[in-house]
Amino acid sequence: MGKTLRFDSPSFGRRLKGMLGVDFYRLFHTPMYYIFLAIAAIIPAMILGTSGIPDPQTGVAATPLYTNVWHIIAAEEPLYVVSDIAEYANMDMVFIFGGIMVSIFIGHDYKSGYVKQLFTTHPKKQDYMMSKTITCAFAMACMCVTYLIGAVAAGLLTGGSFQVDPLALLCAVLGKMIMSLGWASLYTFLNIIFRKYFGVSIASSFFFGTGILIIGAAAIVGNSAWLNVFLYGSSVYACLSSTPVTVLVCLVCSVVWALVYNVLGTRILSKCDVY
Amino acid sequence: MDAIEIKGLTKNYGQKQALKGLDMTVPVGSIYGLIGENGSGKSTTEKLICGLIQPNGGSIRLFGRPHTDPDVRARMGVLIESPGCFPNYTVWNNMMLQAANLGIKNADVEVRKVLKLVRMEGAAGNKYKNCSLGMKQRIGIAFALLGSPELLILDEPINGLDVDGMRIMREVLVDITKEGRCTVVISSHVLGELEKIATHYGIVRGGRMIRQMTAKELDESCRTYVALKTGQMSRSKALLGCRYSRVEEDDDGYLRVYDDVEPERIVSYLYENGIVINEIRTAKISLEEYYNDLMKEGK
Numbered sequence: 001m002g003k004t005l006r007f008d009s010p011s012f013g014r015r016l017k018g019m020l021g022v023d024f025y026r027l028f029h030t031p032m033y034y035i036f037l038a039i040a041a042i043i044p045a046m047i048l049g050t051s052g053i054p055d056p057q058t059g060v061a062a063t064p065l066y067t068n069v070w071h072i073i074a075a076e077e078p079l080y081v082v083s084d085i086a087e088y089a090n091m092d093m094v095f096i097f098g099g100i101m102v103s104i105f106i107g108h109d110y111k112s113g114y115v116k117q118l119f120t121t122h123p124k125k126q127d128y129m130m131s132k133t134i135t136c137a138f139a140m141a142c143m144c145v146t147y148l149i150g151a152v153a154a155g156l157l158t159g160g161s162f163q164v165d166p167l168a169l170l171c172a173v174l175g176k177m178i179m180s181l182g183w184a185s186l187y188t189f190l191n192i193i194f195r196k197y198f199g200v201s202i203a204s205s206f207f208f209g210t211g212i213l214i215i216g217a218a219a220i221v222g223n224s225a226w227l228n229v230f231l232y233g234s235s236v237y238a239c240l241s242s243t244p245v246t247v248l249v250c251l252v253c254s255v256v257w258a259l260v261y262n263v264l265g266t267r268i269l270s271k272c273d274v275y
Numbered sequence: 276m277d278a279i280e281i282k283g284l285t286k287n288y289g290q291k292q293a294l295k296g297l298d299m300t301v302p303v304g305s306i307y308g309l310i311g312e313n314g315s316g317k318s319t320t321e322k323l324i325c326g327l328i329q330p331n332g333g334s335i336r337l338f339g340r341p342h343t344d345p346d347v348r349a350r351m352g353v354l355i356e357s358p359g360c361f362p363n364y365t366v367w368n369n370m371m372l373q374a375a376n377l378g379i380k381n382a383d384v385e386v387r388k389v390l391k392l393v394r395m396e397g398a399a400g401n402k403y404k405n406c407s408l409g410m411k412q413r414i415g416i417a418f419a420l421l422g423s424p425e426l427l428i429l430d431e432p433i434n435g436l437d438v439d440g441m442r443i444m445r446e447v448l449v450d451i452t453k454e455g456r457c458t459v460v461i462s463s464h465v466l467g468e469l470e471k472i473a474t475h476y477g478i479v480r481g482g483r484m485i486r487q488m489t490a491k492e493l494d495e496s497c498r499t500y501v502a503l504k505t506g507q508m509s510r511s512k513a514l515l516g517c518r519y520s521r522v523e524e525d526d527d528g529y530l531r532v533y534d535d536v537e538p539e540r541i542v543s544y545l546y547e548n549g550i551v552i553n554e555i556r557t558a559k560i561s562l563e564e565y566y567n568d569l570m571k572e573g574k
Contacts, residue, residue, distance in 0.1 A: 010345075010349055010378050014378045015378065017378075018375045018376050018377070018378045019375075019376060021375045022372045022375050022376055025372065025375075026361070026372075029364070108361070112359055112360060112361050112362065113356070113357060113358070113359030113360070114359040114360075114361065115359070116327060116355060116356075116359045117353070117358065117359030117360075117373060117376075117418065118359070118376060119325075119326060119327060120325040120326060120327060120348065120351060120353040120355070120428075121348060121349065121351065121353075121376060121377055121422075123376060124345055271329065272329065273327065273328040273329055274326075274327050274328070275322070275327045275328070275355075
């Protein structure tokens with residue numbers, strides 16, 4: 001019994017660096033990630049490409065969904081109340097598919113027993129929440145980029161209009177990319193709650209990702225700026241009339257919700273059976 | 276200071292009470308064999324020690340600190356059921372990921388070292404999903420050994436191991452516990468194998484610790500018996516049964532007399548009754564037999 005026991009406190013930075021390294025390695029080595037990047041690129045291309053195709057029977061061209069290519073990125077104004085699919089289908093759809101991706105990513109942690117191995121060693125529950133949030137936010141931000149590329153490519157091929165205020169477009173895209181952080185934290189949180197039920201995790205991520213609750217609320221209260229308090233609201237707020245203030249609103253909303261969901265998720269993981 | 280000190284531990288799964296006030300003390304540097312029937316609470320106890328599940332009551336202290344202390348957890352190595360590996364990654368990549376999580380410097384050197392220790396260096400390039408059950412168990416041990424832990428918690432690590440694998444496991448565990456370098460808690464149903472390495476035992480039944488003892492105490496508790504073979508086994512059994520309280524025939528065809536008796540007395544008694552003994556010896560009951568007796572007593 002001659003050995004003296006030494007307990008070194010691994011620093012927060014060291015712990016997070018290790019976990020992020022693992023999560024990013026997994027992300028880049030998972031085919032699912034590239035599939036979702038491709039899906040994000042294909043969706044706007046498909047919508048723009050098929051919109052306005054002539055009817056094969058009559059030969060009459062349908063009215064195109066979008067008169068401007070950038071409308072597939074965001075609406076001209078923040079439209080919380082949607083009246084048709086064109087008002088709804090924009091870059092915010094990335095967050096729906098992103099939710100499914102996060103569910104699969106985190107679900108695999110449980111399926112493989114990785115969390116079991118992880119939580120018996122020094123990483124704290126808070127590190128896990130943060131690492132997943134950051135990794136998944138990065139993945140969703142990348143999906144936003146491929147969505148943009150898909151939209152531009154399809155716009156060029158279909159010969160659509162590209163008229164836009166470049167600063168507003170930049171702010172809109174930046175705002176939506178920043179919102180990835182908040183969405184990722186929400187999905188991580190949902191997957192922590194439903195960690196034992198993979199199907200429910202995916203379904204709940206999809207449900208919240210559609211923003212149906214905010215759309216429903218908007219139908220009652222109208223296009224109120226108060227809806228920007230919520231993730232979907234701020235995502236919609238990043239539109240083609242955005243300014244740097246919009247980016248700031250998105251940043252505040254995203255960071256605040258990320259903190260809230262991280263604290264709640266950490267608390268749940270600390271109080272409940274992990275595995 | 277003990278490596279593990281558990282007092283009054285309780286755990287409920289819904290209506291079912293898995294642990295009913297379990298006490299357990301594991302000295303530093305010991306190999307602690309945790310024994311019990313299926314559903315007795317062994318795995319639950321180990322999961323609680325590892326922090327995977329939350330207790331409903333009681334306390335767990337590791338090296339004098341609360342078991343939730345991350346500094347203590349950093350000194351633990353764990354194998355619960357199976358290693359938490361990603362099936363599509365190679366053994367090497369899985370090990371490197373775990374090393375990254377543990378924040379191990381010179382991870383490749385450390386990973387190579389533990390893989391060599393469990394004789395798995397040749398399989399490092401194999402995908403985890405293509406490994407056999409025995410290989411997976413060895414990888415699990417390698418996982419647990421990463422970072423030179425002070426405390427190893429192993430749940431059924433011998434399951435699926437072949438004879439060679441068991442020998443390797445034995446050698447590794449004995450080696451790492453030398454000079455109190457590491458404390459090991461190991462649950463297993465393979466009591467014969469456990470008997471070869473354990474220095475301490477804890478027997479769990481119905482969510483309670485019914486007995487804790489050292490290997491020496493177990494040795495003293497294990498009763499001596501006389502085993503013999505004669506040409507007339509059934510008649511010998513009947514005769515000995517009249518004289519001694521417990522006479523049983525074992526699986527190897529020996530008659531066992533468990534009473535405290537000298538073999539010479541049995542020889543002369545049977546000889547007087549015209550029975551010649553072909554073979555006779557004294558022996559001690561094994562851990563498995565001791566355990567079975569204890570379980571029977573409880574029922």
